[in-house]
Amino acid sequence: MLRDDPVANVLYVDLSKKSFRVERREDIFRKYIGGAGVATQLLHEECPRDCDALGPENPIVFAVGPMTALFPLASKTVAMFKSPHSRNLGESHCGGRSAVAMRMAGYGAILIKGACDTPLYLAVHGNRVYFRDASSVWGIDTVTVGRIIRENEPGAGLRTIMRIGKAGERLVPYSCVTTETYRHFGRLGLGAVFGSKKLKAVVISGKRSLPVTDMRQYRRLYDEIYQALITTSAMKKYHELGTADNVLPLNEIGGLPTKNLKTAKFERASEISGEAFAEKYLGRRLACTHCPVGCIHIAALREPYEDESYFYKTSMFSYDYEPIYALGSMLGGSDTKGMLGLMHQIEKLGLDVMSSGVILAWATEAQERGLISEKETKGIKLNWGDYRTYIDAVKLLVEQPNEFFRALAHGVKHAASIYGGEDFALSFGGNEMPGYHTGPAAHIGVLIGARHSHLDNAGYSIDQKAILAKKQLGPEELAKALLSEERWRQILSSLVVCFFARGIYQPDIVSKALSVTGFDLAPEVLHRIGEEIHKEKYRFKIGEGFSLDNLYLPKRIFETPSASGKLDEKFIREAIEHFKKAIFVER
Amino acid sequence: MSSRYLIEDKIREEFVKIALDMEKCVGCQSCMFACARRQNEVGLSKTCINVKSIAGMERGFNVVVCRACKNPPCVKVCPTGALKSRLGGGVRLDIKKCIGCGYCCNACLIGAIFWNDEINKPMICTHCGYCVNFCPYGVLRLEKKGGEKNA
Numbered sequence: 001m002l003r004d005d006p007v008a009n010v011l012y013v014d015l016s017k018k019s020f021r022v023e024r025r026e027d028i029f030r031k032y033i034g035g036a037g038v039a040t041q042l043l044h045e046e047c048p049r050d051c052d053a054l055g056p057e058n059p060i061v062f063a064v065g066p067m068t069a070l071f072p073l074a075s076k077t078v079a080m081f082k083s084p085h086s087r088n089l090g091e092s093h094c095g096g097r098s099a100v101a102m103r104m105a106g107y108g109a110i111l112i113k114g115a116c117d118t119p120l121y122l123a124v125h126g127n128r129v130y131f132r133d134a135s136s137v138w139g140i141d142t143v144t145v146g147r148i149i150r151e152n153e154p155g156a157g158l159r160t161i162m163r164i165g166k167a168g169e170r171l172v173p174y175s176c177v178t179t180e181t182y183r184h185f186g187r188l189g190l191g192a193v194f195g196s197k198k199l200k201a202v203v204i205s206g207k208r209s210l211p212v213t214d215m216r217q218y219r220r221l222y223d224e225i226y227q228a229l230i231t232t233s234a235m236k237k238y239h240e241l242g243t244a245d246n247v248l249p250l251n252e253i254g255g256l257p258t259k260n261l262k263t264a265k266f267e268r269a270s271e272i273s274g275e276a277f278a279e280k281y282l283g284r285r286l287a288c289t290h291c292p293v294g295c296i297h298i299a300a301l302r303e304p305y306e307d308e309s310y311f312y313k314t315s316m317f318s319y320d321y322e323p324i325y326a327l328g329s330m331l332g333g334s335d336t337k338g339m340l341g342l343m344h345q346i347e348k349l350g351l352d353v354m355s356s357g358v359i360l361a362w363a364t365e366a367q368e369r370g371l372i373s374e375k376e377t378k379g380i381k382l383n384w385g386d387y388r389t390y391i392d393a394v395k396l397l398v399e400q401p402n403e404f405f406r407a408l409a410h411g412v413k414h415a416a417s418i419y420g421g422e423d424f425a426l427s428f429g430g431n432e433m434p435g436y437h438t439g440p441a442a443h444i445g446v447l448i449g450a451r452h453s454h455l456d457n458a459g460y461s462i463d464q465k466a467i468l469a470k471k472q473l474g475p476e477e478l479a480k481a482l483l484s485e486e487r488w489r490q491i492l493s494s495l496v497v498c499f500f501a502r503g504i505y506q507p508d509i510v511s512k513a514l515s516v517t518g519f520d521l522a523p524e525v526l527h528r529i530g531e532e533i534h535k536e537k538y539r540f541k542i543g544e545g546f547s548l549d550n551l552y553l554p555k556r557i558f559e560t561p562s563a564s565g566k567l568d569e570k571f572i573r574e575a576i577e578h579f580k581k582a583i584f585v586e587r
Numbered sequence: 588m589s590s591r592y593l594i595e596d597k598i599r600e601e602f603v604k605i606a607l608d609m610e611k612c613v614g615c616q617s618c619m620f621a622c623a624r625r626q627n628e629v630g631l632s633k634t635c636i637n638v639k640s641i642a643g644m645e646r647g648f649n650v651v652v653c654r655a656c657k658n659p660p661c662v663k664v665c666p667t668g669a670l671k672s673r674l675g676g677g678v679r680l681d682i683k684k685c686i687g688c689g690y691c692c693n694a695c696l697i698g699a700i701f702w703n704d705e706i707n708k709p710m711i712c713t714h715c716g717y718c719v720n721f722c723p724y725g726v727l728r729l730e731k732k733g734g735e736k737n738a
Contacts, residue, residue: 069630072617100616104631147643157616157639157651158631181644210629219624226617230723286644287615292723294613298645316645 016114034065086430095288105206155205165350244274255563325435326357338387358432439463439564
């Protein structure tokens with residue numbers, strides 16, 4: 001790396017003392033590049049073993065990489081923390097303006113420790129750091145608080161505003177952090193970690209020049225990568241219909257979880273498809289900073305006020321494949337207006353949309369089976385596809401007025417451990433399931449993935465390729481395929497390259513791009529670093545008590561045939577054993 | 588003299604300017620990075636274009652860049668003659684004459700005069716058109732001489 005590259009600057013913030021310092025950490029950036037690799041090391045250094053995920057000692061790490069602001073699509077920020085949801089490694093990625101803003105502010109990583117007694121928000125403008133009182137915005141939803149902070153801070157166009165809603169404030173362990181209104185650090189509960197520190201928001205902005213080794217080479221490479229990006233078919237797909245493009249193909253093969261995975265085919269899928277949303281509602285497309293793709297799809301919904309004629313409001317909601325799965329097919333609903341309303345409610349509260357959908361689906365089935373009654377639900381009768389009741393339920397889930405909603409607020413597995421129905425509580429590694437019942441690889445991938453996300457190793461993609469090729473992989477091959485994908489993805493997420501661009505950022509291109517930032521890493525070296533980062537994540541996980549033995553598998557996934565046919569528990573357990581051997585033997 | 592101004596001199600003969608269709612903008616800011624690269628800079632400190640949301644991403648974007656005024660207010664307030672009207676619209680900056688007073692910034696309603704903090708002097712789009720190559724959705728385009736009527 002280059003000596004004058006600010007990427008190695010780490011900003012350490014202590015909220016308890018309201019102090020900060022900057023340290024140059026070339027040691028870890030040289031070894032682990034940036035993003036996920038560096039954040040894992042900072043977590044090892046700063047997160048005491050067995051600490052309370054909602055205690056002041058749990059650090060929040062944000063990290064970007066040397067290619068951020070230099071090359072297109074190197075525009076994700078990696079957040080690392082101990083998750084209050086899985087009580088283990090917490091990792092979440094987010095785009096928006098976050099990554100470029102951090103890089104332009106002059107940091108490769110920001111680490112936030114401690115906690116404050118009264119609400120505050122942090123503003124980082126280049127080398128100036130401010131601790132601002134947030135008492136007046138505590139309790140305000142994620143959309144409105146963004147509007148308020150926007151008016152009070154400099155750096156329009158050059159800043160990120162990360163913030164939480166009520167869910168994070170009330171420590172719901174699957175609450176998210178929202179940036180730029182529509183992008184999220186989702187899944188493992190970063191929002192609750194913010195909330196536990198009384199940290200309502202983090203604003204980051206900056207504007208600077210960055211060094212490269214050879215300007216001519218840099219510009220040539222930039223043009224090459226940019227051209228490749230804007231001409232691929234993958235980019236076209238993400239720009240046109242966006243990730244919602246996946247609804248129909250997944251349903252077609254029978255891999256779209258429906259009604260709490262009672263089935264994997266939704267008869268009304270065409271009503272909730274990417275095509276249907278685009279035709280009826282698509283109002284605008286947006287992009288993350290330095291990404292020509294523009295995959296963010298915004299629905300515009302015009303609704304009348306009931307009490308006054310000719311009085312309308314037009315609201316803008318962001319939609320994607322995962323929210324459509326979690327709040328659409330999973331809840332057996334095809335009323336898109338209702339679904340957008342629920343999406344918006346979840347957005348404003350700052351909940352993870354996937355976890356919320358899976359939990360509501362479990363609750364609907366539990367009520368259907370009589371495991372819970374209207375006494376628990378405070379009079380709400382949950383019904384498949386009835387969005388009015390779902391909107392009431394998510395509000396209560398955040399308010400937590402009784403034992404039942406408190407249980408729901410702690411995740412599907414926790415709720416099922418109290419009320420029963422564990423066989424259909426769709427949780428993997430402590431995280432509610434993503435939208436794929438494509439075959440064994442999808443579920444194994446989430447179970448063994450370091451952050452229990454479908455994006456760890458894209459098992460669903462391995463399944464779909466096997467279906468196309470009409471050739472199932474054996475358990476050992478499958479474990480190896482997942483592991484090798486996850487290892488390479490450690491490099492992408494250390495460069496903070498968006499996974500949508502993984503087809504372009506192949507090892508040789510990555511190696512060339514890194515060379516202009518002063519990193520001399522051949523493709524085989526990159527593979528080795530990826531492997532090491534993955535091991536470092538597992539070292540953290542095992543230290544915090546994670547074990548690959550006896551992983552919980554909800555029975556439901558074996559009852560409902562997947563796109564690859566009925567799943568076999570023995571096969572899955574075997575694949576996990578092979579995975580275990582592969583990561584531990586090579587140590 | 589930086590390369591930016593040499594380019595400007597070259598294209599002066601055939602007047603071109605950047606035209607905008609802001610409604611199409613997705614806010615990717617690729618143009619901002621392109622402007623910097625054109626000046627052999629990496630990052631955003633030298634960019635002469637800014638893309639910011641209009642009260643939040645849901646309302647779309649405001650693309651802030653010199654609109655090549657025919658009778659530029661920034662020229663009128665320049666006390667040293669460092670800014671001169673460019674043939675057909677926009678301005679030319681003679682950085683040697685500039686004293687960094689910042690009057691031009693205040694005079695520009697659009698906010699299209701950016702500031703170079705290192706040398707304490709303004710930075711203004713030269714309508715070189717490089718950014719247009721990196722606008723994937725046709726928000727920015729180049730308008731040649733005679734095309735002003737469409738502006």
